Amino acid sequence: MLSLTLHPNSILRKRAEEVGTITPEIKELVLAMIETMKENKGVGLAAPQVGVSKRIIIVKTENGPAAFVNPRIFKKSRTVEADEEGCLSVPGIFLKIKRIKKVEIEALDFDGRKIQIKAEGFLARIFQHELDHLNGVLIIDRINFWQKIKFALKI
Numbered sequence: 001m002l003s004l005t006l007h008p009n010s011i012l013r014k015r016a017e018e019v020g021t022i023t024p025e026i027k028e029l030v031l032a033m034i035e036t037m038k039e040n041k042g043v044g045l046a047a048p049q050v051g052v053s054k055r056i057i058i059v060k061t062e063n064g065p066a067a068f069v070n071p072r073i074f075k076k077s078r079t080v081e082a083d084e085e086g087c088l089s090v091p092g093i094f095l096k097i098k099r100i101k102k103v104e105i106e107a108l109d110f111d112g113r114k115i116q117i118k119a120e121g122f123l124a125r126i127f128q129h130e131l132d133h134l135n136g137v138l139i140i141d142r143i144n145f146w147q148k149i150k151f152a153l154k155i
């Protein structure tokens with residue numbers, strides 16, 4: 001199991017780098033990330049959360065945990081919905097975050113094949129949360145002014 005990078009940490013604030021090819025080292029990292037996500041009872045994990053600034057995320061899909069390398073959203077619905085979200089790097093905090101309801105993601109899978117996936121609701125939320133991690137964005141950045149005040153005062 002890998003150790004989790006917790007906020008505040010500069011690696012969580014950097015734009016993660018694209019992965020060139022899926023090497024055996026990358027596969028090893030992916031497997032360790034899956035194990036780490038499961039151990040921590042997470043539904044998603046991004047490489048910067050285990051101290052690796054690369055564009056790799058693990059998402060718990062209906063078929064189990066899957067890796068998405070160099071993921072990008074190429075289609076979005078217009079509707080948004082707000083729901084509670086937590087983050088393994090910001091433990092003990094749950095914040096109501098607005099996310100796009102439906103997204104379509106393009107990425108490379110574990111074997112380096114180009115894949116596309118449609119996600120809706122909770123799954124779409126996980127993808128957006130993990131993609132945020134690859135761009136140095138945390139849930140505490142996505143809240144409004146009043147939520148920020150509450151968060152700062154811990155109320």
Ligand code: CO
Pocket residue numbers: 086087088089129133
């Ligand atoms: Co997170």
